[in-house]
Amino acid sequence: LHQLAGIYAQQGQVEQAIALYQQSLDLKESIGNVQGKAATLNNLSHLAFQAGNTAKALDVLRQSAQALGQARSFADLFTVLSNLSVADQENAIPYLAQALWLGLRIQTPLPDLVNLLRFFFNQVPQGDELEALLATTALFVCGARGEGHPQLNDLQTTSIKLLAMAAAAQGIQLESMEALSQWREQQQLNDPAVFLPRLIQRLETMVGDQWVFDPGQVG
Known part of the structure; x- marks a missing residue:
């Protein structure tokens, strides 16, 4: 059939x-x-x-x-949630939040994860702290998952641009990579033990009671 x-x-x-x-x-x-x-x-x-x-x-x-x-077909679920975030504009943010929450916990292909972070970044109000959390997470996953990946340099460049945009939206003009690194350190955006829990908390708040899957089933 x-x-x-x-x-x-x-x-x-x-x-x-x-x-x-x-x-x-x-x-x-x-x-x-x-x-x-x-x-x-x-x-x-x-x-x-x-x-x-x-x-x-x-x-x-x-x-x-x-x-x-x-x-528990989580890789396929990530794709469907990502598609829903584009197709259903009225509920885009809860779907984006679920897709990212899931994508950070499973072996999501690096380009898919960074592209989702970039897309999410562009949906966030300018100057919102979430911009910086998304940008620094993009750079973090490049370092954590990107060894040997053929697109690593491009994905890192994208992530750095997002970070610079997040800083600029907060009124911080960074003239060099050193200045960007210093700003990340000051904001504790270089420590995943600090910024990842902050990001996860924001994502879970955005989803609220709109989960389409049981997050407790994800290892």
């Missing part, structure tokens, strides 16, 4: 594809295949977007996120 639905979707027969995906979804629910359910829901959301039914697409995408959380 799933494969046949995919063929219909490729041929542009959206209604037939949706009907088959729905049958596939019912079957997977009946046998308790949570991972398969999440994959089918994800495909249904793409078709709903394609058909112009944004409300339906977002609802299905949220169901997909919930199913992935139940299946």
Whole structure:
């Protein structure tokens, strides 16, 4: 059913594809295949977007996120949460906060994590302390996870630019890397034992009661 639905979707027969995906979804629910359910829901959301039914697409995408959380498929959940933060503008911040909270705890690909941090940074009110927390976390994960990564230099450059922007938004003009390092030290942004708990607390406050997965299940 799933494969046949995919063929219909490729041929542009959206209604037939949706009907088959729905049958596939019912079957997977009946046998308790949570991972398969999440994959089918994800495909249904793409078709709903394609058909112009944004409300339906977002609802299905949220169901997909919930199913992935139940299946503890956290890498896929990170991707779906990131997609939700872009697609659902009204609830972007809670989804961003959940995606980042999760991404910091699992082996998220470094470019995906830094890009999420950069996107999040751009959603934050200028001058908010969260800007600096996000920027310094980007630089931190480059150092912690980036050894040997082919994009490391570019990702570090992006992170440093974010830090400089965060400082400038607070009225601090930094003329050199040494000055940037000194500012990080003064703000305790060079110590992950200090800035990571501050960031996590902000993220959890932003999510509030809108978790789409159980954070207690994440190791």
